[in-house]
Amino acid sequence: MPELPEVETMVRGIRPVVSGRTIRDVVACLNSCKPISITPSFRVLRDHLVGKKVIDVRRLGKRIVFDVSGGANLVVEPRMTGLMVLANPPSTQHLRLRFDFRGRAEFDSLWFWDRRGLGTVTLLAPGDIKTRFGPEVLGVDALEMTVEAWIDCCGKSRREIKVVLMDQKMVAGIGNLYASEILHLAGINPMTPANELDRKSIRQLSVASQSILRTAIEDEGSTLGDGTYRNALSQSGKYQNRHRVYMREGQPCRICRNGKITRIVQAQRSTFLCQYCQGISLK
């Protein structure tokens, strides 16, 4: 579930605690749970990181990037259920990796907890970090998506716009949850082929994307029913209370109050929508 707002929240929680600190040790598979995918290998990762200093922690799409002294990067991909926490992980069962820091402070370890274990951790050599990702929906300077980039991105695919929004090579940061929310705010039918959207709709998409994601960051992301997602201190997000459509099938639309939220399936994933707000005639 961690999408841009959740990953951004993790980074904001971790950065002030971890930046400037030296890695004392890295420990894998606490409580002997299964190892997650580590590239090139846990051994290499550990040997390289121990003794290095964390220069900065930042977000790239849905990934957490640690810049370490010497120029290498540690890239953590939470995928479905991965979390980076400084304390109180949801359970002791799925602690996959632990980073210990030198010196003494309020928090001396950073954990990678992952219930499903689909997350990945990659150590990249200096200079190897290049984004196979599209531009950021929210990002610094040139990395941030412009309306022109949106027009370009939509124009080159015939796939449904919902599917294109989730394609990280087109735009980095949007996943299944926020795609539904964004399209509802933009008043766009999720099934519309991306290349059939007019300029006005694309502009609305651009505005809606930034608006939804910014608000979700302010609310520290969405913690769904299973309670999996938490911030760095293991507290729940609040944005789920403001969901317009996601997981609200059958409930009245909060905006138009005309009808109920509908669930459809696109690319094997649930999409939630309001047929009135999004101009859809369902047969």
Added chain:
DNA sequence: ATTAATGTTCAGAA
């Protein structure tokens, strides 16, 4: 007790 579904990504097939 099986089976399907769940937030993501990617390799390999169509």
Added chain:
DNA sequence: TTTCTGAACATTAA
């Protein structure tokens, strides 16, 4: 070339 399918894994609901 672009788009689609299934697999990686753990847990819950049906």
